[in-house]
Amino acid sequence: MILVSSDVGISYPDVTLVIQVGIPSDREQYIHRLGRTGREGKEGEGILLIAPWEEYFLNKIKDLPLEKFPLPDLDPQAQLKIEQSMAKIDNDIKEAAYHAWLCYYNSIMEIGREKTTVAELANRFSESIGLQRPPSLFRKTALKMGLKDIPGIRIRR
Known part of the structure; x- marks a missing residue:
């Protein structure tokens, strides 16, 4: 199942992946969005897709476990x-x-x-x-x- 949502604060069970497109307004919002996954002791992960001018935001979350991937080559x-x-x-x-x-x-x-x-x-x-x-x-x-x-x-x- 795929759920597309804005910041509405609704909790859905069994969310295993959160994809954030663009930076949130602040660190707390990033964590809040990511918190939609991995609830009740379950595993979950997040992906943050950002533009080059948004990379400064990574400094705000550098203490979190992050892995940066290079841009893929586009056919x-x-x-x-x-x-x-x-x-x-x-x-x-x-x-x-x-x-x-x-x-x-x-x-x-x-x-x-x-x-x-x-x-x-x-x-x-x-x-x-x-x-x-x-x-x-x-x-x-x-x-x-x-x-x-x-x-x-x-x-x-």
Whole structure:
């Protein structure tokens, strides 16, 4: 059985594997998520999939038993299939993903403190999901996020 969930705090029995995609907001959240597995004396394990700019988070959990694996080589045919699949996704969904990505990483102090870095990473993310150019933000949103006048951030007119 596969369960896909956000941080909802529900306990399910017999969970043997937790896969976390992206860094949690802090160390406690990481442990809490991982705690969904290995309950009642049972074995369990976790996988944390992170981007290169998220590697700083490993310092926050370095006292835990971790094993780092190298990125696998991606077969050119698999890469082509991924690109073809991404091309089928509606641009409105991709734009919403960009905005969500930008809001999340802008809120993380270790990354969001340097706004030009957030913009550069967001624009790389935008490109990776197949957008021709990064979506624009409402002016009010950009102001609230401290992103107005940051190179690479587009503002709606």
